[in-house]
Amino acid sequence: MAAxxxxxxxxxxxxxxxxxxxxxxxxxxxxxxIFAACRDPDGPNSEALRELAKKHPGVIYLVKLDVADPCSxxxxxxxxxxxxxxxxxxxxVNNAAVLPQKTMLTTTVEDMQNTFNTNVxxxxxxxxxxLPYLRTAAKAKGxxxxxxxxxxxxNISTDAASMSIMPVLKxxxxxxxxxxxxxxxxxxxxxxxxxxxxxxxxxxxIHPGWVRTDMGGDKxxxxxxxxxxxxxxxxxxxxxxxxxxxxxxxxxTMPW
Numbered sequence: 194m195a196a197x198x199x200x201x202x203x204x205x206x207x208x209x210x211x212x213x214x215x216x217x218x219x220x221x222x223x224x225x226x227i228f229a230a231c232r233d234p235d236g237p238n239s240e241a242l243r244e245l246a247k248k249h250p251g252v253i254y255l256v257k258l259d260v261a262d263p264c265s266x267x268x269x270x271x272x273x274x275x276x277x278x279x280x281x282x283x284x285x286v287n288n289a290a291v292l293p294q295k296t297m298l299t300t301t302v303e304d305m306q307n308t309f310n311t312n313v314x315x316x317x318x319x320x321x322x323x324l325p326y327l328r329t330a331a332k333a334k335g336x337x338x339x340x341x342x343x344x345x346x347x348n349i350s351t352d353a354a355s356m357s358i359m360p361v362l363k364x365x366x367x368x369x370x371x372x373x374x375x376x377x378x379x380x381x382x383x384x385x386x387x388x389x390x391x392x393x394x395x396x397x398x399i400h401p402g403w404v405r406t407d408m409g410g411d412k413x414x415x416x417x418x419x420x421x422x423x424x425x426x427x428x429x430x431x432x433x434x435x436x437x438x439x440x441x442x443x444x445x446t447m448p449w
Contacts, residue, residue, distance in 0.1 A: 200342050201226035201282050201330070203273060205260055205319060206289030208232075208239040210406035211349065211424075214417040215286060216242070218425050220249060224284075228273050230258035231289070232265075260289045260315030261307070270322035281329030284341050284428075287316035287378075288349045292371045292408050304370050312374035317381055320346055324389075331393050339395035339433040346389075347428055348382050350398040350439065351375045357448035365403065365412060379439060379449065386437030395431055399424055400441040 202219050206212040207229035216229045229242055234255040246253040254276060258269040273282070291311045293304045331344035339345070352358050353368045354375035379398050386396040401420045405413040423442030430444070439447040 200224050200284055201228070201277060201280065202284035202286065203228040203230055203256070203282060203323065204286040204288055205230045205258060205315075208234065208242045210408060211401055211404060211417055211421060212286075212288045213242055213245075214421040215288065215424070216245065216253065218418075218421050220245075220252065222425065225252065226277070227253045228256050228276075229253055230256040230269060232259040233257070258319075260287075260319060261310040263318050266315070266318050266322050270326075273323070274326055277326055277329075279329070280333050281331070281344070282323055282326035283330045283343065284345055284347065285320065285323055285327060286347045286349065287319055289315065290349065290371075290375075290408070292368070294366045295369050296367045297369050299367070300369050305373075308370040308374045309377065312371070313377040313381060316348060316378060320381075320385060324394075327389075327394050328392050337393070339393050339431070339436055341395065341428045341431055343393065343395070345395040345397075345428070345431065346382075346385055347424075348378050348385075348396070348398045350379055350382075350400055352400050352403075352441070352447065354379050354398075354400075355439075355448050365410060382439070383437060390436065393433075395433065395436050397428075397431065397435055397437065398439045398447075399427060400439070400447055402442050 202224050204212050204215050207216050208231035219227050246255050256269050259265040295304050327344045334343045353372040382398040402415050403413040404420045405416050420442055427444045441447055
């Protein structure tokens, strides 16, 4: 992870599961400023994250950020921007998500609205609010090309978002609102990649695998550490050749 040693990174949904593990592995990669964002950093579900931050003051910063609340996103960006200084933000990981276990026949209006607010609209406004800092980081490198130590947006997606895979995918539990929202997130990746190409800000979607977390359940075949190790290897190797891609945690190209 040498390429990430001098980076600044923000991870949403950082208080548990994949988000917490990513904070840990960014720390292992000697990332200099890690902004661990979650809805309630002072709550009981964030105890492990608070303990980690206490052990690494001046490296891990807790950030209150509810991706379903545009005002919260805006306020978090002000706080992070103040702490970043002149070098900007190198890596933005849109990890926060919700997964209501509903079918097409049982999904409610509220299920669909809440899932889209968190899984699609939230990442959109996170990208927009943090874009000035990503642009600053891209310019600060002073060299052409794209990479995650320059400036990048990583959207955590899923194989269940693939319109090619979904018809034959064995669902561990009902994924209806989640799948549709993550397909929307993939389209957000495409638009972001197109619109930020001139800024040389890299953007991809990545499938982290089916992971044993609170969201993935205990029947998943891989744990959070194995998943994030793969994700970190992939993002560390990214160049402009993968800009706008949909990959999995092993680096394999996923079908849209």
